[in-house]
Structure formats: C-alpha cells, structure tokens
Amino acid sequence: MNDSLSNVERPALLRVEHVSRLYPDGNVTALCDVSLSVRSGEYLAIMGPSGSGKSTLLNLLGALDVPTSGEVYLDGQPLSTCRHLAAVRAHRIGFVFQSFHLLPTLTAWENVQVPMFEGARTCRQRGQRASDLLALVGLTDRACHLPAQLSVGQRQRVAIARALANDPPLLLADEPTGNLDSQSGAAVLDLFDTLHRKNGLTLVVITHSQEVASRAQRVLWIRDGRVTLPQE
Amino acid sequence: MRQATMIGKNLWLRPLRTLLSITGLAIAVAAVVALVGVSRRFEQSFLELYNRRGGDLVVQRSGGAMQLSSGIDERLGDKIRRLPHVRQVIGSLMDMVAFEQNDLFAVIVNGWAPDCPVLDAVTVTAGRRLEAGDHRAVMLGSVLAKNLNKQVGQTVELYGEKFEVVGIFDSFSVYESGAVFVLLDELQQLTNRPGHVTGYVVEVDKNSSSADPVAEVRAEIEKLDPKLSVLPAGEFVHNIAQFKVVRAMAFVTSIVAIVIGAVNVANTMTMSVLERRSEIGMLRAIGWRRRRIVRLIVGESLLLCLLGASVGGLLGWLAIRVLAHVPATAGMIDGELSLAVIWEGFLLALVAGLLGAAYPAWWAARLTPMAALRAKT
Numbered sequence: 001m002n003d004s005l006s007n008v009e010r011p012a013l014l015r016v017e018h019v020s021r022l023y024p025d026g027n028v029t030a031l032c033d034v035s036l037s038v039r040s041g042e043y044l045a046i047m048g049p050s051g052s053g054k055s056t057l058l059n060l061l062g063a064l065d066v067p068t069s070g071e072v073y074l075d076g077q078p079l080s081t082c083r084h085l086a087a088v089r090a091h092r093i094g095f096v097f098q099s100f101h102l103l104p105t106l107t108a109w110e111n112v113q114v115p116m117f118e119g120a121r122t123c124r125q126r127g128q129r130a131s132d133l134l135a136l137v138g139l140t141d142r143a144c145h146l147p148a149q150l151s152v153g154q155r156q157r158v159a160i161a162r163a164l165a166n167d168p169p170l171l172l173a174d175e176p177t178g179n180l181d182s183q184s185g186a187a188v189l190d191l192f193d194t195l196h197r198k199n200g201l202t203l204v205v206i207t208h209s210q211e212v213a214s215r216a217q218r219v220l221w222i223r224d225g226r227v228t229l230p231q232e
Numbered sequence: 233m234r235q236a237t238m239i240g241k242n243l244w245l246r247p248l249r250t251l252l253s254i255t256g257l258a259i260a261v262a263a264v265v266a267l268v269g270v271s272r273r274f275e276q277s278f279l280e281l282y283n284r285r286g287g288d289l290v291v292q293r294s295g296g297a298m299q300l301s302s303g304i305d306e307r308l309g310d311k312i313r314r315l316p317h318v319r320q321v322i323g324s325l326m327d328m329v330a331f332e333q334n335d336l337f338a339v340i341v342n343g344w345a346p347d348c349p350v351l352d353a354v355t356v357t358a359g360r361r362l363e364a365g366d367h368r369a370v371m372l373g374s375v376l377a378k379n380l381n382k383q384v385g386q387t388v389e390l391y392g393e394k395f396e397v398v399g400i401f402d403s404f405s406v407y408e409s410g411a412v413f414v415l416l417d418e419l420q421q422l423t424n425r426p427g428h429v430t431g432y433v434v435e436v437d438k439n440s441s442s443a444d445p446v447a448e449v450r451a452e453i454e455k456l457d458p459k460l461s462v463l464p465a466g467e468f469v470h471n472i473a474q475f476k477v478v479r480a481m482a483f484v485t486s487i488v489a490i491v492i493g494a495v496n497v498a499n500t501m502t503m504s505v506l507e508r509r510s511e512i513g514m515l516r517a518i519g520w521r522r523r524r525i526v527r528l529i530v531g532e533s534l535l536l537c538l539l540g541a542s543v544g545g546l547l548g549w550l551a552i553r554v555l556a557h558v559p560a561t562a563g564m565i566d567g568e569l570s571l572a573v574i575w576e577g578f579l580l581a582l583v584a585g586l587l588g589a590a591y592p593a594w595w596a597a598r599l600t601p602m603a604a605l606r607a608k609t
Contacts, residue, residue, distance in 0.1 A: 064517055064601045089601075090519020101514035101605070103238075105245040110233045115518045123234055130233075162518070 012073075013170060013202050014038040014061055019070030021056050021225075030056040032225040033070070040169065043196045043203045045216035053225040054206045055174060061204060062095060062172045063088045074170075090118035094163030098175035100155045102147040108134060108158045109143040115165040133161035137191060153184025160191060164201075171195070173205045177212055189215050235524075239531040242504075243539075249500060250536065256496040257540025257581060258547055260489035264482075265548025265577040269569045270555070271482040275475050277566060281405045282465035285353065286320065287433035288446050290468035291453055294461035303428035306416075308456065312434060315452045317445040320435040322348060325419045325428065329390060329412070334380055335559055340411040341390065343419030343429075354408060359384035359399035362415055371399040373409040379559040390414070391422045406566035433465075490584050493537070497588025501533050505592040512596050513604025522597040529593035530586065537585030541578045548577065 014037060021031040030053045038044050038061075048054045059065040060072055063085045072079045074092060082088055089095075102111045112130035121129065134143050137157040147155050156176060163171055173192070177185035193215060195201045205212060213219045221228045243250045282290065291312065293304050309323045325343035330336060344350055346364035351371075354361075362371055370390070372382060377400045380388060387394045390412065403409045420426045434453070436446045446464065453462045469475065505512065512525060549569050556567030 059602055062517070084521075086516070086519050086521045088519075089517060093519075095517050097514070097517075097605070101510060101517075103511055103514075105241040106233075106238065110237070110241075113233045114238075114515070115520075117235055117524060118519045118521065126233065166519070 010039040010041055011076075012037040013040040013042075013075060014204070015073040015076075016057075016061070017071050017073070019057075019060060019067040019072060021053075021060065021065070022068040030225055031060070031067070034222075034225070034227050035070075036220060036227055038170075038202060038204060040202055041196075041200045043192070043215070043217045044205070045213040045219045046204065046206045046222055047208070047210075047213050047219055048222035050208075052222045054222045056225075057222065058172055058174055058204070058206050062093050087118070090115060091166050092168050092170060094166075094168040094171040096156070096159050096163050096171065096173035096176045098178040100147070100152075100159045100179075102155055102158060102162075104147055107144050107146055108139060108150065108154075108161075111147070111158055112161045112165055115162060119166055129165065130161070133164055134158070136164070137161045151184065153180055153187055156180060156184065156188050157191065160188070160195075164195070170202045170204070173203065175206055175208065177207070177209060185209075185212075235527065236531070239528060239535055242528075242532055243535055246504070249504070250539075253496060253500040253536050254540045254543060257493050257537055257584065258543035260493045260496075260584070261541045261544025261577045261581050262547035262551060264486045264489045264580055265545055265569070265573055266551040266555075267485050268482045268576060269548060269552050269573040270565055271475070271478040272570060272573055273552075273566065273568055274478060274564065275469055275472075276570075277406055278472070278475075279466055279469045281407060282433060282469065284404065285322070285350065285433065286435040287322075287465045288436040289434040289450055289453070290431055290463050290465055291434060292431040292461050292463075292468075294459055303425050303430060304432075304457075304460065306427055306429045308460075309429070309432055311456055312432060312453055315449060317437050317440045317442055317449050318434060319437040320349065322350060322433045322435075323416070323429040324348075324350075324431065324433075325416055325423070325425060326430040327419065327423050331380060331388075336376075336379060338564065339376060340407060341419060342408075342411055342413050343416040344413055345416045348416075351413065354401040354403045354413075356399050356401050359397070361399055361401075362413060364415075366398065366415055368393060368395045368418070369398045369415070370395040371401055371413040372397055373411045373413075374400055374402045375406070375409040376411065379410075388412075393422070406564065410564060486580060490580055490587070493540070493581060493584030494587035497533050497536060497585055498591055499588075500536065501529060501589050501592040502595070504532070505529060505596045509599065509604045510606075512599055513601050513606075516599065516601035517605060525597050526593045529596050530589045533585045533589030533593075534582060537581040537588075538578070541581035544581070545574045545577050549574070 016034055016036045019031055019034045022029050034057065046054050046057065060067055063079050066080065103114065109130050112133050113126045116126040116129060134140050137160055139154060139157055142150055142154055177188055180188060189212060192203055196203050205216060207213055306323055309321050312318060313321045327341045329339050329341055331339060346362060351361045357374060362369060370388060382388055382397050384397050384400060386397050388397060420428060434449065436449050438445055442448050450462045454460060515525060552565060552569050553567045555561045556565045
C-alpha cells in the first residue's frame with residue numbers, strides 16, 4: 001500500500017460521518033457507524049469479504065442510496081440536503097461497474113456520449129468529447145464497434161471513458177477487474193493509475209483483489225459493516 | 233449522437249419485436265383509415281352530387297328514419313316551382329336493388345322524369361338518353377355496366393322484368409356511375425308508389441332581391457305542408473340515417489383500434505422496460521433524470537406508432553383503391569382518400585402510443601438505480 005503525504009494537505013472530497021445503513025425488510029445492518037474521508041486526488045481501495053458492506057458503502061458514496069443515519073458529504077455539501085441527486089451523479093461522480101453495463105444497441109463512441117445528455121454540450125461537442133475519451137483509453141480504432149464486438153477488457157475501458165464523460169472529480173469503481181482476465185485487468189489498472197497521476201482524479205475502488213488494492217495509495221478494510229485498518 | 237438516435241437504435245436492433253408491434257399498429261390504423269376514409273368520402277361524394285347540380289334544399293317527408301322509403305306527392309313539385317326565388321326543382325324516386333349473380337347487393341335505382349336535367353347532365357358514352365315514351369328501358373352508369381358486363385342493346389333484370397339497356401353514361405359522381413336510371417313513371421309503377429317521389433332537390437335563385445333567398449324558400453315550402461322536412465343539402469346529407477350508421481361504425485372502430493393499439497404498445501414497451509431494467513438502472517446511476525428516462529420510453533413508443541401509422545396509412549389507402557375496383561363496392565367507393573383521414577390515423581396512433589407508453593414509462597422512472605442495477609436481464 002502506497003501512501004502519499006501530499007494528499008493529507010488536500011481538502012476532503014468525500015466525508016462520511018457515522019453512517020449506518022439498515023435494510024428493514026431483511027433486518028440486516030449492512031453498515032454500522034462508518035466514518036471516513038477521501039481527500040481530493042486520493043486513490044483509495046476498499047477491501048473486504050463478500051457481504052461485508054463494501055458495495056453498500058460505494059452506493060452511499062455514489063449517491064445511489066441514502067443512509068439510515070449519519071451523513072455523506074461531497075465537497076462539503078451534505079447529500080441528504082441535495083434535491084437533485086441525479087445531477088450530482090451526472091456531473092460530480094463517474095461510475096465503473098463490474099459488468100460494464102454498456103448499452104448493447106450503441107457503439108463504443110455512442111455509449112461514451114450517454115452521460116453527456118445531462119449536460120450543456122452540443123451534439124458536436126459530445127461527439128468530440130467521446131472521441132477524445134476513446135483516444136485516452138486507447139480505443140479510437142474500436143469507436144464504431146458495438147459492445148458485443150469488443151473484448152471484455154475493451155468494454156471496461158469504454159465504460160471508464162463513459163464514466164469520465166462529464167469530467168467528474170470522483171470515480172467510483174465496483175470490482176472493475178472482477179470480470180476481466182489478468183492482462184485486461186492490468187490494462188484497466190494502468191489506466192486508473194494514469195487518470196490518478198496525470199488527471200488528478202479521485203478514485204475509490206472496491207475490490208477483492210490484493211493486486212488491485214496494491215495500486216491504491218490507501219486501503220480501507222471493511223468487515224461486518226464496520227471500517228477497520230488492516231493492522232486492526 | 234442525439235437521444236433520438238438512441239431511440240431509433242433501440243428499435244432497429246430489436247427487429248422482431250419492432251416489426252410485430254408495427255404490424256399490429258398498422259392493421260389497426262389501416263382499419264381506421266379505410267373505414268373512416270370510406271365513410272367520409274361516401275358523405276362527401278353525396279354532398280358533391282347536390283352541390284354540383286345546384287341543389288340548395290332537399291325536400292322529403294319528415295320523420296322518416298330511412299330516406300329511401302319516404303315518399304311525397306309529386307304534385308308538390310309544381311307548387312314548389314311556383315314559389316318566388318325558385319330556379320329549378322328536380323324530383324326523383326329512389327330505390328335500391330341487388331344483382332346477386334354479380335355480387336352487387338346495393339345498387340341505386342333513380343327514377344327521373346323524361347325532361348329531368350340530370351339526364352342531360354350526365355355524359356352518355358354509348359347509346360342514348362332515356363326519352364319520353366320509353367318502355368322497359370334503362371340507362372346504366374359506366375361502373376355498373378362494367379360490373380354487370382352489359383352493353384347497349386342487352387337486357388338487365390329489374391324487379392323481375394327485363395329492361396333494355398338504351399344508354400351507358402358517365403358521371404363525376406361514383407353513385408351515379410354505379411346507378412340505374414329509369415323513367416319515373418315506370419319506377420313508380422314497379423315499386424307500387426304511384427304519384428310519389430322520394431324527394432325534391434330545389435335550386436334557389438341567389439341573384440334575387442331577397443337578403444336570404446334560401447331561407448325564404450325554405451320557409452315557404454314548409455308552409456306548403458307541415459309534414460315536410462326541408463333541409464339545406466349539407467345538413468340533409470349529414471342526417472342521412474345510413475351515413476349516421478356508417479359514421480357510428482367508424483367511430484366505434486376507431487375507439488377499438490385505439491384500445492388495441494394502446495394495449496399492443498403497452499405490451500411491447502412493458503416487455504422492453506422489464507428486459508432493460510439494468511440498462512435503466514445504469515442510466516439512472518450515471519445521472520439520467522427520471523424525465524429523461526420517460527422521454528426515452530415515450531420516444532420509443534411514439535416512433536413505433538409513427539412507423540405503424542405510416543404503414544397503416546399506406547395499407548388503408550391501398551384497401552380503398554382495391555375496394556374501388558371490386559364489383560361489390562365499386563359503385564359506392566371512388567378510391568379517393570382525403571389527407572385529413574390519414575392525419576387522423578396518425579393522430580390516433582400517437583394517442584395509442586402515448587397511452588401505451590404511460591405505464592411502462594412511469595414504472596421505469598420509478599426504478600431506483602440500485603434495484604434496477606441488481607436486476608438480471
């Protein structure tokens with residue numbers, strides 16, 4: 001695990017204070033009194049066994065879900081007071097899913113443009129931005145291919161380009177290499193490294209893999225809905 | 233890329249479902265376009281008949297639901313002719329016969345007086361017009377002659393009697409071109425309505441000094457006999473019982489078509505939304521607002537309906553063209569279709585599209601990103 005001292009100086013992009021998430025239907029406490037902060041430009045990995053609550057935490061960080069108690073702050077703004085969470089997700093957060101979730105009827109170039117409908121870009125600007133992002137992830141030559149015509153690694157890179165479409169400061173990735181072979185997985189992790197180092201992107205990655213976690217500056221462990229440090 | 237491209241591709245890359253939905257909608261729209269088109273054209277042609285012959289007022293026995301069966305004394309014609317501002321009065325006895333061997337079940341028979349101007353208004357294409365003193369003689373409209381395969385000199389059987397075809401004529405009106413003309417007195421005798429006509433068409437002299445000569449003549453005719461119905465031609469045509477039945481049928485068919493179309497679209501779009509729950513979840517997760525999801529679903533539905541309406545409009549138009557050449561209907565349908573009816577077909581399809589998309593769009597918009605992302609496709 002790497003640790004960059006320079007991040008300590010930066011303000012917290014994400015702050016979680018005493019968050020719990022209870023699922024009443026199953027009477028399950030997925031998260032219990034979790035507090036953490038992610039500084040701007042930080043690369044954080046969250047590890048834990050299945051059912052430990054790490055995906056629940058990611059959903060709360062990504063404004064996909066609301067906590068039963070506690071508060072999540074993005075850039076100092078409490079998400080519970082935000083009336084338009086969709087707008088927060090569109091412009092402040094990029095998502096990368098384990099199973100890519102590309103639209104099968106659209107080409108790679110078109111898939112990258114999908115989040116940009118929720119923005120002020122013109123049609124031409126959306127196209128140009130998508131081309132630039134596909135170039136960034138090394139898929140210019142696959143722009144006109146449908147997801148079914150791409151390898152799984154290429155699909156995930158298209159999904160990363162899509163996550164960056166609205167230039168969000170925060171990228172959340174849920175098991176981004178979980179469906180990839182080792183070579184494709186390494187390519188995706190290299191891309192994350194580049195985005196973090198060169199673009200200053202804040203990355204929060206959920207993973208089972210020690211190899212993925214080793215690329216991050218900091219690793220949080222989560223077990224039984226509680227955050228622990230590895231040494232604990 | 234525009235959102236419309238996304239909508240189009242969603243349909244294009246699911247060809248079977250799209251094709252089946254379009255087919256269902258097209259059949260519904262075709263049925264409406266054909267039926268409403270025929271009904272409107274029916275009425276329009278009939279009105280045109282009066283307008284082009286200068287008919288301002290139609291005089292009939294009041295209270296009769298079926299105009300063909302009503303009868304008034306033909307001596308009334310002379311009384312009307314003597315009224316001020318009246319330019320022309322045409323009396324006619326109408327009946328309907330069938331030529332079952334030729335699959336013609338509703339052929340109009342018109343009985344005209346030998347000096348009736350209608351006999352001069354039609355274009356005789358073979359033989360001659362009916363003359364005073366003709367006995368068991370008929371003129372056939374060109375469409376009817378073609379359907380019966382009759383020529384001048386041959387005979388047709390009417391009311392169990394043989395009639396010689398003395399002339400074949402053409403008319404701007406599809407009704408007249410599909411009709412039989414006989415002399416009035418012969419038709420009165422054959423139908424046991426001696427001295428009676430079905431009604432009178434009255435042309436008013438509009439250059440007269442009266443401010444409203446049509447209203448004046450109307451009032452004067454009503455004074456002649458309170459049991460008369462005197463209506464302007466447009467109103468008369470609109471109130472013909474048979475047209476009312478056809479209009480009612482067209483309306484009911486349109487309602488049924490909307491319901492079938494909407495159910496068809498609702499089924500298609502609900503299946504589509506259910507299949508794409510995780511896609512919708514992803515769209516919500518990356519920041520799409522609910523209203524954009526609604527726009528996507530409604531857009532797909534409307535595009536389906538527009539395609540269905542286009543195909544349906546074309547099929548309806550073709551159906552009318554074909555019916556205009558089928559002997560059983562050729563004398564009633566002229567093959568014309570007004571643009572307004574096609575627009576109505578489109579409008580109906582759009583209503584079906586909106587109704588059909590309402591539930592799936594509402595359901596999709598309510599999906600939470602998390603629940604939708606967890607869904608198995």
